[in-house]
Amino acid sequence: MTKTSLTPDQRAASVEAMQSQTFDVLVIGGGVTGAGIALDAASRGLSTAVVDYQDWAAGTSSRSSRLVHGGLRYLYNLDFKLVAEALKERGRLLTTIAPHLVEAQPFLWPLKTPVVERAYSAVGVGMYDALAVIGAGGRKTVPTQKHLSKKAAIRHFPEVKADALCGAIEFYDARVDDARLVITLVRTAVANGALAASRVSVVRLTKDASGRVTGAVVRDNESGAESTIRARHVIGATGVWTEETQNLAEASGGLKVLASKGIHVLVPRERIRSATGMFLRTEKSVLFIIPWQHYWVIGTTDTAWHAQREHPDPTSADIDYVLAHANEVLDKPLTRDDIIGTYAGLRPLLQPKVLDESKSTKVSREHTVSEVIPGMVAIAGGKLTTYRVMAEDAVDFALGKEAAEATPSPTAGLPLLGADGYDAVVNQSARLGKQYGFDADRMKHLLSRYGSEIGDLLASIDEDPTLAQSLQHAPQFIRAEVSRACTVEGALHLEDIFVSRVRLNSESRDRGGACVDEVAEIAAKALGWEEARTEAEKTNYRARIAAELAAEEQATDAAASAEREKAVDVVGAGMTA
Numbered sequence: 001m002t003k004t005s006l007t008p009d010q011r012a013a014s015v016e017a018m019q020s021q022t023f024d025v026l027v028i029g030g031g032v033t034g035a036g037i038a039l040d041a042a043s044r045g046l047s048t049a050v051v052d053y054q055d056w057a058a059g060t061s062s063r064s065s066r067l068v069h070g071g072l073r074y075l076y077n078l079d080f081k082l083v084a085e086a087l088k089e090r091g092r093l094l095t096t097i098a099p100h101l102v103e104a105q106p107f108l109w110p111l112k113t114p115v116v117e118r119a120y121s122a123v124g125v126g127m128y129d130a131l132a133v134i135g136a137g138g139r140k141t142v143p144t145q146k147h148l149s150k151k152a153a154i155r156h157f158p159e160v161k162a163d164a165l166c167g168a169i170e171f172y173d174a175r176v177d178d179a180r181l182v183i184t185l186v187r188t189a190v191a192n193g194a195l196a197a198s199r200v201s202v203v204r205l206t207k208d209a210s211g212r213v214t215g216a217v218v219r220d221n222e223s224g225a226e227s228t229i230r231a232r233h234v235i236g237a238t239g240v241w242t243e244e245t246q247n248l249a250e251a252s253g254g255l256k257v258l259a260s261k262g263i264h265v266l267v268p269r270e271r272i273r274s275a276t277g278m279f280l281r282t283e284k285s286v287l288f289i290i291p292w293q294h295y296w297v298i299g300t301t302d303t304a305w306h307a308q309r310e311h312p313d314p315t316s317a318d319i320d321y322v323l324a325h326a327n328e329v330l331d332k333p334l335t336r337d338d339i340i341g342t343y344a345g346l347r348p349l350l351q352p353k354v355l356d357e358s359k360s361t362k363v364s365r366e367h368t369v370s371e372v373i374p375g376m377v378a379i380a381g382g383k384l385t386t387y388r389v390m391a392e393d394a395v396d397f398a399l400g401k402e403a404a405e406a407t408p409s410p411t412a413g414l415p416l417l418g419a420d421g422y423d424a425v426v427n428q429s430a431r432l433g434k435q436y437g438f439d440a441d442r443m444k445h446l447l448s449r450y451g452s453e454i455g456d457l458l459a460s461i462d463e464d465p466t467l468a469q470s471l472q473h474a475p476q477f478i479r480a481e482v483s484r485a486c487t488v489e490g491a492l493h494l495e496d497i498f499v500s501r502v503r504l505n506s507e508s509r510d511r512g513g514a515c516v517d518e519v520a521e522i523a524a525k526a527l528g529w530e531e532a533r534t535e536a537e538k539t540n541y542r543a544r545i546a547a548e549l550a551a552e553e554q555a556t557d558a559a560a561s562a563e564r565e566k567a568v569d570v571v572g573a574g575m576t577a
């Protein structure tokens with residue numbers, strides 16, 4: 001186990017060590033915001049602990065559109081500051097923080113009317129490009145917009161309906177595997193000294209005689225054991241669970257957050273011929289058609305959500321909505337049969353008013369950080385793209401002005417694991433591919449997931465050459481990736497591998513069902529599972545698949561939720577790590 005690995009042993013040791021000191025910062029929530037805060041705090045030299053009651057990224061942060069973007073549509077609300085901030089972060093992620101995980105992506109914006117719309121859109125996209133260049137200190141981190149005639153647009157995106165556009169603008173944003181970003185953030189935080197444990201719930205907050213929060217009582221959901229973590233500052237980064245977390249403080253302060261559901265469908269890459277994505281404005285928001293190496297991600301929707309928050313699922317009505325909007329521009333309409341995967345996420349919609357306006361609060365347009373009670377702050381809102389700014393704001397706010405100025409955040413220039421030396425391994429790609437028998441497609445896949453850590457993955461193959469083999473029913477992945485999910489990336493259960501690491505849960509038609517035996521066999525070897533445990537993990541994940549497939553056939557959220565809840569949660573299934 002290296003200092004950057006998340007494993008069951010590292011987790012157990014962290015849970016134990018969390019009881020034996022007083023931390024500067026305890027972070028509740030291991031989505032992108034909490035993981036970012038843990039890295040921010042640890043890299044300032046603060047003693048830091050982070051826990052999540054589910055797997056890392058299991059909330060909204062593994063269920064997004066997977067874009068790192070400025071948010072072109074916000075320009076239409078004249079939100080220049082907000083867009084500029086997100087574009088600055090996009091530039092940092094592309095160049096310094098995570099160039100291996102974040103990749104520039106061109107999009108076509110189809111124009112329906114010739115002159116006025118083109119002029120109007122060109123100003124918007126031109127401003128977008130200009131803000132990005134300013135944010136990067138005059139450097140161009142992605143190519144700037146191109147105006148395309150109808151003929152040129154069809155050449156770029158050959159399967160667009162001829163009557164869906166009279167021309168287009170090509171502009172750039174970027175894409176990222178959201179869950180991988182979060183897991184890499186947690187690992188980088190650990191490399192900077194943080195203690196991290198998934199499947200640990202904060203169940204109560206502790207206070208001193210003055211009423212100041214002094215830490216939290218946590219429950220290890222794998223063992224059921226409770227313990228206390230002492231901390232000078234507690235930061236809640238719990239997305240759509242924000243109000244529940246605040247309620248643990250039994251105080252009047254904090255943020256008000258509602259949940260809104262957005263869904264995506266995935267179709268095979270070969271189903272739509274184009275290297276360019278598509279950006280469409282819809283009556284409610286926007287629809288992205290986004291190419292990845294092996295599939296397209298298409299979404300999203302925006303509907304109020306009132307059911308349980310652990311397992312939002314798309315309904316058949318949501319899926320029909322997305323298909324209908326995509327088909328407005330696609331020459332060969334997509335059907336249900338084209339879909340290989342679906343997923344849904346809940347946006348933490350920050351409400352404009354804090355619960356107690358007498359408490360100190362820092363409001364930015366997209367995210368807000370507020371004192372819940374002395375010793376505890378909550379942060380919510382924002383987006384994946386701006387996680388770093390949110391994290392910096394949250395830690396600054398928790399520490400207070402003087403302490404924050406004495407220990408400023410270094411994260412703007414801090415590469416995540418796998419980023420340092422990325423260009424060099426890209427240059428070595430052909431040689432390494434030849435050495436291990438991997439073609440250019442495979443090397444691209446591995447480099448975009450592991451960056452300069454690819455050497456560690458290849459070393460595991462040197463030790464066990466069978467790990468170089470493709471998964472029998474999902475040849476886009478090799479066995480080493482499953483093993484690494486367990487020995488480095490913190491998977492504790494079979495579903496952790498399928499949902500957030502080797503993401504067959506959303507990227508294959510049977511949600512990875514055909515791979516269950518093989519993946520379980522690799523995981524059992526990596527994690528030392530006995531046969532009974534391995535069988536229980538398989539049964540549990542298969543029940544999840546059945547429940548998810550049944551849920552997406554339902555017409556309403558309530559019916560889909562009822563189907564999904566028929567599968568027992570893995571930590572409730574009596575399996576210990």
Ligand SMILES: Cc1cc2nc3c(=O)[nH]c(=O)nc-3n(C[C@H](O)[C@H](O)[C@H](O)COP(=O)(O)OP(=O)(O)OC[C@H]3O[C@@H](n4cnc5c(N)ncnc54)[C@H](O)[C@@H]3O)c2cc1C
Pocket residue numbers: 028029030031032033034051052053054055056057058059060061062063064065066067068069200201202203237238239240241245260261262263300344345346347348380381382383384385386
């Ligand atoms: C459909 C959709 C598309 C999106 N697309 C994009 C996009 O393309 N680009 C972009 O930049 N943003 C996008 N976003 C926004 C972005 O995904 C979210 O803003 C972000 O993921 C929120 O992260 P978070 O860490 O605040 O919340 P979460 O990821 O939900 O994390 C909160 C965590 O807190 C944990 N938790 C809760 N209570 C407790 C407790 N008591 N103890 C321990 N842990 C607890 C939960 O388990 C959870 O993991 C999208 C959102 C949606 C819904």
